[in-house]
Amino acid sequence: MTKQQANWSPYDNNGGSCVAIAGADYCVIAADTRMSTGYNILTREYSKICKLADKCVMASSGFQADVKALQKQLAARHLIYQHQHNKQMSCPAMAQLLSNTLYYKRFFPYYSFNVLGGLDNEGKGCVFTYDAVGSYEKVGYSSQGSGSTLITPFLDNQLKSPSPLLLSVQDAVTPLVEAEAIDLVKTVFASASERDIYTGDKIEIVVVNATGIRREYMELRKD
Amino acid sequence: MKLDTSGLESAAPVWGAPSELVDGFSAAPSFEVPNTTDFDGFQKEAIQMVKPAKGTTTLAFIFKEGVMVAADSRASMGGYISSQSVKKIIEINPYMLGTMAGGAADCQFWHRNLGIKCRLHELANKRRISVTGASKLLANILYSYRGMGLSVGTMIAGWDETGPGLYYVDSEGGRLKGMRFSVGSGSPYAYGVLDNGYRYDMSVEEAAELARRSIYHATFRDGASGGVASVYYVGPNGWKKLTGDDVGELHYKYYPVMPSTVEQEMVEVAGA
Numbered sequence: 001m002t003k004q005q006a007n008w009s010p011y012d013n014n015g016g017s018c019v020a021i022a023g024a025d026y027c028v029i030a031a032d033t034r035m036s037t038g039y040n041i042l043t044r045e046y047s048k049i050c051k052l053a054d055k056c057v058m059a060s061s062g063f064q065a066d067v068k069a070l071q072k073q074l075a076a077r078h079l080i081y082q083h084q085h086n087k088q089m090s091c092p093a094m095a096q097l098l099s100n101t102l103y104y105k106r107f108f109p110y111y112s113f114n115v116l117g118g119l120d121n122e123g124k125g126c127v128f129t130y131d132a133v134g135s136y137e138k139v140g141y142s143s144q145g146s147g148s149t150l151i152t153p154f155l156d157n158q159l160k161s162p163s164p165l166l167l168s169v170q171d172a173v174t175p176l177v178e179a180e181a182i183d184l185v186k187t188v189f190a191s192a193s194e195r196d197i198y199t200g201d202k203i204e205i206v207v208v209n210a211t212g213i214r215r216e217y218m219e220l221r222k223d
Numbered sequence: 224m225k226l227d228t229s230g231l232e233s234a235a236p237v238w239g240a241p242s243e244l245v246d247g248f249s250a251a252p253s254f255e256v257p258n259t260t261d262f263d264g265f266q267k268e269a270i271q272m273v274k275p276a277k278g279t280t281t282l283a284f285i286f287k288e289g290v291m292v293a294a295d296s297r298a299s300m301g302g303y304i305s306s307q308s309v310k311k312i313i314e315i316n317p318y319m320l321g322t323m324a325g326g327a328a329d330c331q332f333w334h335r336n337l338g339i340k341c342r343l344h345e346l347a348n349k350r351r352i353s354v355t356g357a358s359k360l361l362a363n364i365l366y367s368y369r370g371m372g373l374s375v376g377t378m379i380a381g382w383d384e385t386g387p388g389l390y391y392v393d394s395e396g397g398r399l400k401g402m403r404f405s406v407g408s409g410s411p412y413a414y415g416v417l418d419n420g421y422r423y424d425m426s427v428e429e430a431a432e433l434a435r436r437s438i439y440h441a442t443f444r445d446g447a448s449g450g451v452a453s454v455y456y457v458g459p460n461g462w463k464k465l466t467g468d469d470v471g472e473l474h475y476k477y478y479p480v481m482p483s484t485v486e487q488e489m490v491e492v493a494g495a
Contacts, residue, residue, distance in 0.1 A: 103332045107371060129306075135327035137309060149303060163308040165296050165451040165467045 011063050011111045012037055015198025016048055017147030018059035019185055020117035021159065022125035022140050026178045026209040029117040030185045031059040031145075032193070032220065034201040044201040044222065051213060053078055056091040056118035057206050058098070061145030062132070063111035070110050073101055091118035095128040095136060102134030109133050113144040118208050125173050125208075138164075140173050147192035147199040154188055178207065186218050193220045278447025280409030281311055281322040282417060282437055283378045283389055285402045287424045290380040290387045290457040292320050293434035295409065295442050295470070296450030298327060307450040316341055318461040319357060319381035324406045325374035325394065333375060337361050354381040354388030358398060366396035376406040382457050409441030409448035416440045427456055431465050439477065442470040 018031040035046035049059045050071045058074075060067040077097060081089050089097070095116050102110055109132045116128040116136075129142035141159050143151040159174050174181065185205060193200040203218045281294040294311035297304060311323040313334040321337065323330035340360050344352040352360075358379040365375055375394040382388070391399045391406065403421060405413040416437040425433070431454050438452040453467045 099328075099331070103328055106328070106332075106373075131300075131305070131328060133326070133328040135331050137306060139306075139308070163296065163451045163467070163469065165308055165310065165453050166469065 011066075013062060013111070013146075014042070014064045015146045016061040017143065017145035017151060017189070017192055017196065017199045018048060018061050018113075018115050019143045019151060019155070019188060020059065020115040020127040020129075020141065021155075021176075021181045021185065022117065022127040022173045023176060023178060023181055024125065024173055025119075025123055026181070026207060027057075027117040027119060027125035027127065028178070028181045028185055028205065028207050029057045029059050029115065030189065030203050030205040031061065032147075032189060032199045032201060033204055034199065035064060036198050039197075041201075047204055049204055049206050051206075052089075052094055052116075053091070053118070054088045054213075055208055056089065056094045056116065057208055057213065058114055058116045059144075059206075060112045060114040062113045066110040067112045070101065070112050070114075074098060077101070090121050091116065091126055091128075092120055092138075094118075095126075095138070098128075098130065099134040099136045102130065102132070106133050113148075115142045115144050119210075123210055143188075145199075147189075147196040150192045150195055151188050154191065155184075158184060178209065182207065182216075189218075189220060277324045277374065277376050277407050278445075279311060279324045279407035280405070280413050280438055280441035280445060280448040281324050281376075281378065281407055282403075282405035282410070282413050282434060283322060283380045284404070284417065284421060284430075284434070285387045285389050286422075286430050288427050288430070288456075288458065289382060290389055291430045291434045292322060292378070292380050292455045292457065292462075293438050294322055294453055295438055295448040296453065297442075297448055299447050304449075309450070310453075312453055312455050314462065315357070315379075315381075318351070318383070318457070319354065319379065320455055320457060320462050321361075322378045322380075322406065324376035329373045329375050329394070330377060333361065333364060334377070336364070351383060353383040353385065354379060354390060355383075355385075355400075357381065358388075358390035358392050362392045362396065362398035365392065365394050368394070369396050378404050378406060380457055382459055382461070387457065405437070405441075407441075407448065409438075409445035412441040412444045413437040427458075427465075431456065435466065435468065435473070436477070439470050439473045443474065 015036040016032050016034055020029045031048040033045050035042045048061055051057050052074055078089055114130045120126045127139055127142050128136050129139050130136045140161050141155050189203045200220045201222055202220055205216050207214050278299045283292040292312055296309050298306040298309045313321045313323060315321050315334055315338045321334045341352045341357055373394040377392050379390045391404045420433045434454050435452055442448045449470055451467050452470050454465045455462050456465050
């Protein structure tokens with residue numbers, strides 16, 4: 001008698017792609033706004049980006065119900081932190097909190113592929129990339145989601161910096177200026193939506209810099 | 224000519240007595256069927272069991288001057304390289320290192336947890352924890368999660384009051400004390416180079432070069448290993464990162480491209 005398999009899964013994949021690029025004094029975080037299930041589009045105007053703290057923004061693709069629950073959890077913990085420490089959480093601190101939050105559900109994971117972007121304590125851009133159960137790494141740029149296998153090689157080609165593991169620690173942040181990085185992000189999503197059915201409709205681009213957080217949009221293919 | 228049909232004989236007991244139907248055969252031709260519940264899937268399971276797990280190469284060894292620890296930096300998700308810059312040597316505290324093989328999140332989280340426990344031990348007992356103690360703490364935690372799917376193959380390397388210490392700890396609950404270990408899918412290749420070149424009395428430079436070469440050779444042959452070969456040294460004053468070299472560049476350093484002698488050169492033909 002073979003083991004009975006469940007004919008229901010608690011997970012679903014709502015598709016979409018996210019990208020984040022760190023610069024010397026800014027960070028660009030972008031995601032498309034399409035939410036799908038199977039071959040259907042549920043909506044063309046869903047934001048996958050969430051502001052966690054003053055200088056810290058997260059973009060997540062995967063199962064949006066889990067993403068929403070994760071965002072709520074982080075927002076609640078951030079509020080407690082603010083009450084206890086009388087200040088906002090820094091991006092590196094939020095990065096570790098996210099890692100631990102994901103790992104606490106190691107045996108029933110959040111189906112959420114995240115990139116965290118923002119400014120660190122010195123005002124330099126930083127991007128952290130995660131897997132579904134919380135392993136994380138500080139990088140110069142990252143992409144997650146259904147289009148990531150299309151986007152990452154392109155970003156490697158344009159932005160690849162020497163590995164942070166080489167002994168002479170070099171800056172992982174890109175030498176590009178803010179406008180160039182935004183342009184690159186737009187190009188990358190335009191290409192990804194050509195070949196990935198789950199990426200398209202619109203890009204939401206969030207830029208974090210010393211003056212604050214600003215948001216802009218760009219139209220993409222709707223097919 | 225009488226054909227040899229002994230291969231067709233079934234090992235199963237003959238049903239009924241169809242003696243008038245068969246003549247010379249003991250039963251209808253059949254072949255042996257494995258006695259499993261899941262006939263269609265058992266082969267896949269068997270392959271999975273021997274599948275090289277933990278796509279990585281890490282190694283550590285004790286020598287006269289201390290402990291040398293080295294690792295590659297590639298993370299793979301199936302056939303996709305998800306990162307070439309993963310930190311697989313985790314700094315638990317200034318005098319103890321842990322290596323990462325298996326699930327990245329599992330290793331990161333439990334090593335960080337171990338670092339916390341080591342610090343609490345220091346505060347409670349007013350002295351540093353030994354490598355024996357730290358590895359036992361980790362092994363006990365992993366044993367309690369045995370069977371739940373954690374994937375951790377780590378080495379705890381450090382220097383304590385008894386000198387250099389090296390333990391191998393894994394998510395099956397195993398904990399081994401030793402002088403030389405290599406963990407991961409590239410470990411057979413690393414062992415080949417490491418075991419061949421190892422001597423107890425090496426200098427720090429010689430040991431570092433041996434460690435680096437072992438990782439390089441493993442990344443050369445194992446697809447799941449690559450990126451940057453990091454080498455750390457643990458001495459009486461704690462650990463120190465010695466080198467981090469891109470293995471692609473190491474290849475050309477070890478095997479430089481020799482300009483080959485040209486025998487015949489192609490010449491442009493003028494006109495047509």
